[in-house]
Amino acid sequence: MVDAATAILDAALHEVQAHGIRRTTASDIARRAGVARQTLYRHWPDVQTLLAALVTRELVAVLPPPVPPGDLDALVDILVDTAERIRRMPLLARLRDSDPELLARYVLQRLGTSQHLIHDELAARIAAAQAAGVARAGDAAALAAMTLLIAQSAVLSAPLVTEWLDEEGWRRELAAALRGHLDAGGRR
Secondary structure (H helix, E strand, O other): OOOHHHHHHHHHHHHHHHHOOOOOOHHHHHHHHOOOHHHHHHHOOOHHHHHHHHHHHHHHOOOOOOOOOOOHHHHHHHHHHHHHHHHOOHHHHHHHHHOHHHHHHHHHHOOOHHHHHHHHHHHHHHHHHHHOOOEOOOOHHHHHHHHHHHHHHHHHHHHHHOOOOOHHHHHHHHHHHHHHHHEOOOOO
């Protein structure tokens, strides 16, 4: 049996995909989840917090398992695969179409919970790769921040460059950018 919080998040996902964030209400979510609005508010203080939790849940769900720290190619491959899974998320496509100003807020003005979680995960993986001698020296948190910026830009802006980058080209160029950024041995 699904707990109430999961049912509410699942219902919120359906509502956002159907209507976008701005047009999704607590009543719509509660109705779809089969709970009272008060139940929704027991878990989240408002709809914005609920929707932020939804986006975090969906993004964290695609984070990959660990890779051997001594294999930069495996790390880059898993980062590209993860970026592609995020790029293909129906939720992201819906937000890009219906609520671009919300995405812009998390690119231009503030970091969200999921960005912090992804950064922390990247920093840990980069530190392990540095310890194995395959990632270049430097502050792992700073390297992770730039890695996040590279991947985030590639994911969010991918539709703008389809004229120049097909699917395989997008993957190849993102891998080259990440490898060039992280490589300790100067391989290109």
